[in-house]
Each structure stands twice: as structure tokens, then as C-alpha cells.
Amino acid sequence: MRDTIDFGVDLGTTNSAMAVLDDGGVAMVKNNAQSDYTPSAVWIPKAGVIQVGAAARDRLERDPENVQIEFKQAMGFADVRREFTRSGLSLTPVELSAEVLKTLRGDAARRFGEAPAAAVITVPAAFLLNQTNATSEAAKLAGFTAPCPLVQEPTAAAFAYGFQNETSSAYWMVFDLGGGTFDSAVVSTVDGELKVLDHAGDTSLGGKNIDAAIVDRLLAPAAAKELGLKDFRRDNPAWRRNFAFLRVGAEAGKIALSQSGQTQVMLDLQRGDGQPEMFEYTLRREDVDQLAWPLYRRAITLCREALAKANLGPSDIDRLLLVGGPTLSPSLRELLADPAEGLGIRLDHSQDPSTVVARGAAVYAGTVALPRTAVAPKRGEFTLELSYPPTTSLTSVPVSGRCATPGGADWSRFRIALNDPARRPSYRTAEVTLAADGTFTVDALLADLARNRFDVELMDPSGARVPVSPDSITITQWVNEMTGQTVVNSVGLTEADGTFTPMLLKNTTLPAKANQPFHTTVTLRRTDTGAAIRIPIVEGERRRGERNLAVGLIEIRAEDLRRDLPRGSEVQMFFEMNESRLVSVVAEVPLLNEEFDAVVDLNTRTVPDPPTLRRLMNEVEARHEQLREQVEVTRSDRARGLLMRLDDQGVVPSVREEVASATTDESAAVSAEARIRGVQAELDDIEEELRVPEVLERVRDQIEHCRDLVDRVGAEEDRTELADIERGYAELQNTRDVPAAEQLSEQALDLQVRLLRRDGSLDVEIFNALRASQDRMSSPAQARELVREGERLIATSNWPALPSLNRRLRALLPDDGRGTPNSGIQQERK
Template sequence: MRDTIDFGIDLGTTNSAIAVARGRSAQVVRNSTGDEFTPSAVSVSRSGAVRVGRRARDHVVADPGNACAEFKLRMGRTDQDMLFEAAGRSMSPEELSAQVLMALRGNVELTGERLETAVITVPAAFTADQTAATMKAAELAGLRSATLLQEPTAAAWAYLADADLPDKGFWLVYDFGGGTFDAAVVKIEDGEFTVVNHAGDNSLGGKRIDWALVEDVLLPAFRAAGGPSEVSPENPRTRGALAILKHLAERAKIELSVQRSTVIEEDVVVDGEAIELVHTMTRDDVDRAARPLVEASVLHCRQALSGAGLDPRDVDRVLLVGGSSQVSLVHEMLADPDRGLGIRVDRSQDPITVVARGAAIYAGTQPMPEEIRRSEPVAAGTVRLNLDHTPAGLDDDPLIGGRAESDDVADWSGWTIELHNITTNPPWTTGQVALEPDGTFRMRLRAPETTAHTFEIALRDPVGSQAPTDRATVTYDHRSGGMGPDAPHQAHTIGVGLADNTVEVLVASGATLPATGRVHGLRTTETISKSAGTGRITIPVLSGEHARADRNEVVGRLDLRPDDVVRDVPAGTEVEVELTVTKSFQIVDASAYVPYLDEEFGIQVDLRRPLLPGIDVLRAERADVGHRYAELRDQARDLDAREATERLDRFDSEGVTRNLDRLLDQAAVDQDAVATCQAALLEAQSALDEAERLLGLPRVAEEGRQAVATAQEAVTHYRARGLEAELSKVRTEMEVAIADGDQAVIERRTQEAWSIALRAIPEEHQALMEFSDYESLLGADSRPEVRRLLADGRAAIATNDLRRLEGINARLRRFAAQAAPVGRRDRTGTGPGRTFHGSTVDGDRP
């Protein structure tokens, strides 16, 4: 059995590949047709026979009801099963991915070796449910163990294996695949590399370039050739014709990465009639279609660099990964300092297979899991050696430990173990190291040179006879550089949603894994009464980077109700939350501890995504984005809010609404585009959240100045000269706070100004003003009691009965509180009464 895992798999959206470590490099394992990669496509025949790869991909075009591709984009969703119509069989995205993994395992087994474990890559932007789904696919494929590695890190392993490393510097991994985009910043120092930051988009990939080519180039050409106008993204009945056009677009895009033009000649069948499409597509066509997506990828690159505190001038080179990175426009923009990044592009590796090869190189540094090694049978009388060591590293004297096991030996006293380095000249030995009575041992090896070392193992019994062992050698590769981190980094922030719609962070994006996060000092905002059976404590666990809690994905929640507690829990009770994220990005051991009860409650982690919305829901959300944008534009103009205006201008320059409309059209016929459109709508709302946040200070400043003006009017009108000095002080302090941008001070001075205004107004006039406000707010209210109270108030004013009016105002207050509109501040979750999914947990804020 191998000492190290050695096999790396790139489970891609469009194509997948497997490679095996060969020393410090890697070799791709070709499939049965001799190709280095296998299309990530599955088809099922009428008889139930499953095919994977090129033949299945061809069926996606010819027979879309019985073939499926690009299912990686649906990983983690429970409503995305593919029905293969002829066989009547359904498969989930995890099962489809498992079929691809089984095909890759088969490629290895054609070489005579059984594959039990592998390193499998995932996009850095994959969410917790998507990584969990990848692990499930590996299990369904029969792999007994799997290690997940983020794709940019894998690519860095491949590039750095063949590169002359600088003493220090930064590289940028640009991973533009079929369905996702990742940008990762790699720091190189003292011969080692670390991924220090990343940014990405799980819905930004080459597939969207294909659809843009269909809509902008091929559909117009097809209609000009006599194709019916009803063939469009809005018509689900024409999915077969659209599938053909998309396939033609993808094929032409690939050809145009190396040539200036290509001729498309194909019969497209619609309702049984073949329409001949003949069209010359050019590289300029591809560049126009790709430009918005490439520009978006550059923005992600700049975001990754900015998050690492870097400028493009600090980066030595860009490493290209993924099939879409071969589009000529990508090379041009990355190298262009004005339109792109101005960074030298490294084209030394094949971007299609670089991730698989990098995963294999990394796998060559990872020990074979002991659970797999222990499961292998050993001959009678053979001692099993369970070793604990690092197969590769930078140490001259690496540590190795282990334990000897045998049914025939109960006490290992008197036994020794010796390791001989047969690589060095002269050979070196550890000498005989005594085993502990329980069979454990520990020693230092000597590996002084930059080379791969092999150590022969000699286990001897108390009389000095050598005993047979299940492994004769152990290896250690001493590398001078190019070693990456064993510890992965968290891709998305994990936190707790609070009652004010903010997030308290548990494990931050970029944290080294495994990581345990704890939050102390949370307080409940609602009482649980066990006797009355009322009240609830809800703690949502969220994944995402949005400031607003309700913009992030709910990955777990705890609901405590009266039956769950032993006694009443008062509002304001402290709650502590803790969870752990493993090296494979899985959320485990999530719990909440309530000191008042001295009890810990497990938080259920549910990584199943909710059902995708229908097209009508998406269109309604798109309309809301438009209305909200217009409202914020008006507010920014009225308040002369420069920063908010700049954020809205960027919203326009990024073509957000144009992209949403395109995705809505695609979502009508492409299920993957539904999820992409939903994600884009969320990002659009988040961008508007930011504009709304930037309006906060100008809005508060405007409210403060209005309060001062109202107070001045009241003081002047009612000749309240004793309040003039106090108001002047408030006005001065207000302007200073506005100049300093201190929103808290502005709000305090605003309250002081309103207090001065009220004190300046005679008491009877205050009752009149309050009733006037209620008339404006509740004038259209149809409830009989409200109508009666308003009528009574008017009557009290007519008779100048101010005492009666004050009583009417007191009763109207509760109706006014119920009818209070969601104001501008409420839209951001900071207004009164705002909760997140019924959460009654809040931060313990001063």
C-alpha cells in the first residue's frame, strides 16, 4: 500500500480529471478514450445503463431529457434531482457527481490499482452545504476517505512545483471555470506559500459566456436563417433547440481561443423541422459576450488583493486556471493596467488539468489514512505498524512516532525498532529504539539533503530476531521550497444572527481550520414562561459576508420553547454559543450554553438549501430592486449624499440591472440560471443595503438640522427666550458632530433639540400637534374604534376640551404604534421591533 494518498481529483463543472503524484510533480491519468479529462456529464439509457463522459455530453444536446451536465452548480440543493425520462430514474446532484467520481476511479483501476482515497478539490467560494455535498458524493462513489482542498490552493501547488521560487513575493490565482470563479492571493516566503485571501462567485463561469453568445449572436443568426421566433429563453418548449445552440456556442468559444474566426454549420431541429444554421463567429463576438463577466472577475481580483492589503503592483504574476481563462480577452485585461490589473500572466501550465495535478502533488504530502491501512489484512504473525509522521516537509530531522500491534504480543517490553536511511551515503540509522510496554515509540529521523528519503524498518523481538511487519519502508521528502500549508482556510464567515438583524462572528472568513468559535454575552430579548407555555429563544447560525443577518444563508438554528427548559427563563438571560469547523469545512459541535439553567443545548446544523423560487418570485424581487434603487437615488439627491451617490453610480457602471434582466430570461429555460439569478438578486440587494447605510449619516444630519430649525421656530413663535442659549449650544454642537461624522452625537443633539421645541410650546398646543400626527397616520384606517377616536378628537378640539383630547391621544398611541410604517432606518434592520426570523437573542451591547 502507498504511504501517501497520491491521487488528486478536480471535480469540475464542465470537465473533471484525476492525477497521481510522481515524486514532486504529477501525471494525469487518462481515461479509456485516451483523454486527460472527462466531461462532467451523465446519461441514462432506456435500459438503465449509465454513461459518463464524452458520450453522455453528446446526449445532453441530442437527448436532453435523458442526459445531464453542469450539475456541480446544483450541489447542496434538495430540489435539483434530474429525471432521466426513458428509464424513469432520478438522481440528485450528489449522485450525478458520484457517477463522475466512479468513472475517474475506473481510470485508475485500468492501471491495476484500486482507489480507496483521494484529495478532491472544491471552489474556494463553495458554501458549507456544497462542501458537505461533495463529501457525500465521494462516499456514494465508494471512496472510503476523502480530503477536500480548495481549487486555488491546488493550482498553486502545481505552478510552484515547476517554478523557481522567489525569496518572497505574491502571486494571484485566477480560476475562471465553467461554473465558478475564484481569485486567490498566494504569499511566498522562505520557500513556503500560503493563500492569504480569496474572493469569488459561485455563479460566475464560462457557462454564462456561452449563454451570452446564444442570446447575442446565435439566436439572431438562427432567426435570420428562417428559425421561428418562438425559440427563445422565455419559451421552455424550445429547450432542445437552445441546448444545441449553447453547445455550438461553447465549441466555438473554445476554437476562438486559438483562432480569429470559426464557421458554424449545423441543423437545428424545431418541432421536427431542421433549420440549417450557417454563421461565422469571430473572436470579437466572444470578447463582447465575455466582457461583462471578465470585468466582474477583475473586480473580484481587486477585492482579494485589497483584502490582503495589496495593490496589483505588489503581485509578480497571475496563474491561469480553468477553461474560461483561455479566452483571449482574459489575457488582455489581466495584463492591461488601465482596464484590468497590469500583472504578468503565467501560461506555463495547462489550465484544464492544473487543478488535478496540483491536488495530486498535495496528496503526495498527505499520509495514507490509518483507517484504510488498518483495514488491509496482514499475514499471521505479522506485526502491524501504525505510524504517525509527515511524509513531506522542510525539516532536516523530522519526528516520527507510532505503535506496534499484534494479537500475539501483550507486552512490548524488550522490543526495539530501527530505521535505516538507505538514500544517504553513507547510510544512516536511528539505532535501536526501545518500544514502550504498550508498543508506542517516537524518534527523530535524519534527512539532511533536499531529496526524497527512504527508510527501511527493522522491528526486533527481545532476543534480537527481526519480526515481519506490514510495512518494510517509510518515506520522507525533504523539500527546499514550494511547500504549502497543511491547514486550509475558512471560505465564508460563520456567525449568529441577532435580533437587530446584525451578525456576531463565530469563525471569520480566512480563519485557519480546524477552528472553534465562541460568542459570550448574548442576551435573550423575550421571556420563556414554562407555566404559561409562552416565549421562545431562537438562535440562527449563518454563513455569509453580508452585514445584514437576513441576507446570509441559515445553516443551523436552535429553537428553545417552554417544554425544552426546566424553569422560566427571563428576558436578558445570558447565552453562549460555540461551534467548530473541521479541516473539510464541515460545521460540527454547534451548541448554546445557558448559564442561568447550567444546561447546554445542541444546535441542529441543516445544510439543505431551501427550494428555489419560481420565475414569478424572481421577477417580483427584480421589480423590488428597481423600486428600491429609484427610491435611494431620490434620497441621495435630496440629501446631497456624495458617498451614497458614488455607490449607486457603481451599481450602474457594473451593469447590475442589465445582468439581472439577462439572468431572468435564462432562468425561464435553464434551472441553473434560477440559482444564479437568485444569487445575483441577493448581491444587488446587498449593494443597495450599502448605499442605504451610506445615506444614514446624511439622513441623520438632515433630521438633526430639521429638529434645530423646528426648535428655533418654536422658541421664536412662543417667545421662549429662556431657551435661546441652550438651543444655540445644541446648534453649535450639532454642526461639529456633523462635520466629524459622529452619528451618535448627532442623534443625541437631535433629541435635545426636540426637547427644547416641546418645552417652548405651551402644553395645550402639544396635545393639538400630537392629534394632528395621528390624523395623518391613521386617517385611512377603517377600524371602527380608530374612526370613533378620531371623530371624538375633532369634537374635543371644536369645544376646546384639551383634557379630553389628551385622553383620546393616549388611546390613539397604541394604534399608531401598530400602524407605524417601516421607515428608512427600519429597512436596514435598526428600527424598533426589527427581528431576524423570530430571533430573541441580542448582543450584550453597552
């Protein structure tokens, strides 16, 4: 009987695999074909017949209407269904993934005589909450009866490399390029603890992107020309079968190029009249490398970002651990080894890149105890509540517990010991007398780098052994202990000004809690029918909330209030995430003595429709070109560098291709939406960099104005504050941080206003600004009359009357088009 989960599953885009931790080592659970991995493909030729794996994948060319592949990225979207034409069935990506998991579970049942109750299942590091939630749902549908913990794919790979690795102190980086996703992670092994320091990833970057590029830019144009195929596009349903053939050929050709410089792609394609014709194409490694180069550069950039967040550089990393089938590419390995273009870190491919994630998941599974069903003991039966580490890097550990039996017993006359008869030489702990309440602690010595299985021996007052449940425990001793689950992506809220404020930070160990005070930005009156303060809950790492994924919303509605809520009222936000990554968010309003819960529904997200994606893509391309022109005009080196990085990775053209594929492929639509948000965020950075000179000039002018005012009417505390602002301005010359500059500008403006009030000239400044805008006012004639009156007030030094006149002028200003202030919450800025 197993004490820990022990089984690990790599649920992949292209292939899936299961491994098991057994007898202190890790082994793959082979399928019926005696292969270590199973293609993530489902074939339903008719109702009641489902085939998963190689048999399904082999049918893709002959029966594409009844085979489904690459459904992993579409998990977590409520409106996605994959059709099987002949049977009339349609399955969701969750249901399809469940079929793959069910097959792997069946493979384990055939080998061990019983299907595992649970398995640790891997997910990409960049998977969002709705996608991880969908993975858990798939595990339930597959028949796992106990909760299945999820672990990030690069973390699992690190566990596989770190398991029994005796390096005392080192830094590693995982480079995990899979079929549909890319993940990188920075890992440390220090004093027996294996810890992920930071990670970065892209759920839309993988081997399938290379396959798609081969099809779209090489094979499809050549086939259309050679065979005379009209309107030959991926999104044309008439050519769906041909594109299925080309996709298979592209993948097979790419794999063959790992061993040779060129290969022949030979396929039977359908002509327009439905007749087959042979298509032959010579696929060359250099052509594929050219297509893959921008994708490789994107992956390398993500690695560098993960290193920077961990405050490390490539020279600090001892080994680059290669994971995923595409890392077999000689060109990619050559690029990664290059310190200038790649990372320059020593490559380690000692593990099979196709199975290493499953192996690492099994290693982690050995640290997770299986839930035991509590059974009430009968009279004369003895039960134990035990506490001990399932895995440890220590050579001696305490095993604590409490013994119980109906009616109780004189426990001080009972003794307990742990016995490992299989060890050579055999080992048994010292016998320990139980305390009067039935508690005990036994110290057990462990065999190094081994799975230690102990029989629990409970002796009654006569010295005879009595049956006890559980009657055995297992403790695995290994070199590196694994840290627990972490927050995959930061979760927080969008403030009223659009800023994203993370509350549960990425890489925080789970379970995690956080709370922080905010303040309302508008007054909410009970009589304001339909009015509400809305607090969006979002997931991601982008600075602007709209560039992240919305996962929930808190609404404080006027109609629900017992009294008015003034602007500036405190709102205390509480965030919590458990080890299963379930999130709860509560807003507490002390003034009302009320709490408002967030609605976090991860099962309602839908795939964006193609027209929306095309519109968003057009906006991205227009903005991209506009910023390119501005970069050339301003000659900002930093902005030019950001733009070149974006262009070098070929992101915008590749997203356009995914948008084109969205008509027939919902996975492409999901990927395109996420990548459009990413491109917009990168364009935000370029735009912000272009604003740096303007913002710095404004702050400089404000500082000069403040200097004049401080000289005239300033006190000592004003001089001190001005000196702080000047130091902040000096730092901005190097950091060029626009948000920080805007904050400094606000601080300088506050100082200006206080000094102008003291000087008596604030109302004159306001009047002069309004006078400059009189031609834009709703009634120019009335505005001119008020301006003349204001000039008289100033000439006669009638200062008390000037504020009232300014209010009358301000009322004539046109609506700026922005409407009412954003109703939300904001941090208190200092």
C-alpha cells in the same frame, strides 16, 4: 502501499480531471481516450447503460433529452432531479457527480491496479455548506471507502504553482475562471509556508455565462430571423433541442476565437415543422468580448476585494496565476495585464489552466495520511503507532512512535532504525534504543525535493530483524508546506435587528471554535403559547443577515421553559466547525441552566420556483431604478460610484436572463437566487450611502443639544463623554459608516436623556413631541383635552403629574404597523 491519499480530483462544471502525486512528482491520470480531462457529462440512452465523459458530451447535439451536463451548481438542493427521457430514469446532481467521480476512480484503478480509497476533491471557494456537503456525499456514492477531504479550487491551484517552487518570499494571486464558477485567492509564500490570505468568488460566474450570452444575444436572434422560428426562447420547451445545439456551437466558437479573430458556427437546427435546416453564423471575437466584458469586470472586482481584505494592492503581487479554460482568451489576458482597467500584475500561465487544479489537489493529497485499519497483533507480532509529517519543507525530521506486542517485551533491549535503500548513495539512520515503555524518536535526513520511502527496521535483543506493521513510511520533502483547511464562508447568526454577526470567520483554520455572549430582546413567558426566541444561523459575508444563506435555526420556545425568561437574559452562543466543515451550534442560557441545539439540516434546501424569482427580480429592478433617481437628486459621489460599478458589470440584466432561464434550468434558478441576494446587498450599500447626510445631520444636532445641556447641568464625566462623541463624529466625516453613525447617535441620545432628566425638562420634551402628534391619535378629542391639561400642568410647574399624563397620551398613538418586537438576541452595545 500508500501512506497518504496522493490522488486529487478537480470536479468541474464542464470538465473533471484526476492527478496523482507519485515518486515526488505530479502526473495526470489519463482516461481511456488518453486525455488529461473528462467532460462532466452523463448519457443514459436506456436503462442499465451509462456513459460518462466525451462519449456523453458528443451525444448532446443528437440526443439532448438523454444527456445531462452542468449539474455541479445544482448540488445540495433536495428537489433537483435530471431526467433521462428514454430510460425513464432521473438522477440528482449528487448522483450525476458520483458517476463522474466513479469514472475517474476507474481510470486510476486501470493505471495502478487498484481503485484509490480516497481522493482530495476540489470545490469552489464560494461553495456554501449545503454544496460542500453534497460533494462529500457524491464521493461516498462513487465508491471511495475512506473520507475524501475537500479543498478550495484556488487553493489547490496555488499548491500546484507553489509545489517545489523555490521562491523564498512572494505574494501570488490566483485568477480561476472555470466553466461555471470564478474564484480568486491571495497567496503568500514565506519561509517555506504556502498560505492563502484571503479569497473571493462567485459560484455563478464562469465560461457557461459567456456561452449563454452568445446564445441569447447573438445566435438565437439570428437563427429566429433567418429560419423564421416563432417564439424562439430558451424557456420554450418546443425549442429545447435547438438551444442544446446552439449551446454546443457557442462553446466551440468561443474556444476557436482563442486562436483567431472570427470563426464560423454551422449547425443543423429544427424548423417549426420538424425538418432540419442549416444555420450559419460568423462569430467575431470583438462581439464575444463585448458580451464577456461585464463578466470579466465582475471577476476583476472580486480580485480587488480579495486584495483589499488581505491589506494588499496589485503592486504587491508578484504573479497572477491563470487557471481555467476561459483564461486562454487573448482579450481577457490583455485586460488583466492593463493596470488601469485590469490588475496590472505579471501573468503566469506556466501551468496548463485546464489541469492545474487537479494537480494542486494531488499535491495537497500528499499531505493527508490515509487512515489505517487497526489490526490487533498476535503473539510474536509487533505493531507501531507512528507520528511524523507526511510532507515537510525541513531537511531533517523526527519520527516518533510506540512499539507494542501482546504480553509486552523488554523494550530497552530492542533497537529501531529507518532505511532508504533506493537513495543514492543509500541512507540508513542511526539505530535507536527504545525506552522501557516502547517509545522512541528517530531523526531522519531527507533527500531534497523527493519522496523519501523508509523501511522500518526493528531489531530484537539478539540483533535480528523482526516483522513489524507498518513496515515502511513515506515523507515527501518539498519547498513550501501547505497550510490546513479553512472556513470557506463565514458562519454566524442574525441578531434581532437584522444584523449578521459572524462567529466562525472566513479563512479561519479548521477545526475552529468560537463563543460570544448575547442578550434576549423580549421577555419570554411560559404562558405565552406558541411564543419563541428564534436565532437564525446563516452563512455568508453580507452585513444584513437576510442577504446571506440560512442554514439553520435555534428556537427557545416558551412551552419548553421551566420558568420565565426576562428580557436582557444572557445567551451564550457556541459555534464549532470540524475539518469536514460539519457545523454545530449551541445556545446556552445560564439563567435556565439549559442548552438549545441548532437544527442545521443541509439536505433540505430546495430550488426557488420561477414565479418567486420573477417577483424578486421585479422588486430588484424597481428598487434599482428608485435608487438611481435618488442618486441623481442627492448628487452623492460615493453612491454614484457604487451604482456605476453595479451597472458597468451588467449584473442586473444578466440576472434577469438567468431568471428567464429558470423555467427549464434549475442551475440557472439556483444561480439567480444567489445573485438576486447579491444585488440586493449592493443596493443596500447604495441606500446606506444615501442615508449618510441624514444620519450625520441628526448626530450633529444631537451634539449641539448636548453641548447646551452640558453647559447648564453637565458634570466632568459628561464633558468627557461629549468629547468622545465629538471625536467619533469627526471620524465619521471620513469613514461615512452608517452603522457606526447610528451607534454614535444612540450614545448621544443616552447622554441627552440623562442630562434632560437632571435638568428636569425630559418630560416636557416628551409632552411636546406627543402634542405635535395629537391629530394622528386614535381619539383626537380626548387627545386635545389631555394636551390642554398638560399645558396647565406645565404652566403651574406641576412636574410630578406630567409623566402620568404623557403615558395616557402615548396610549392614544396609532399602531405603527411593526407589530411586536423582533424576538431574538442582540449583542450588548456600548
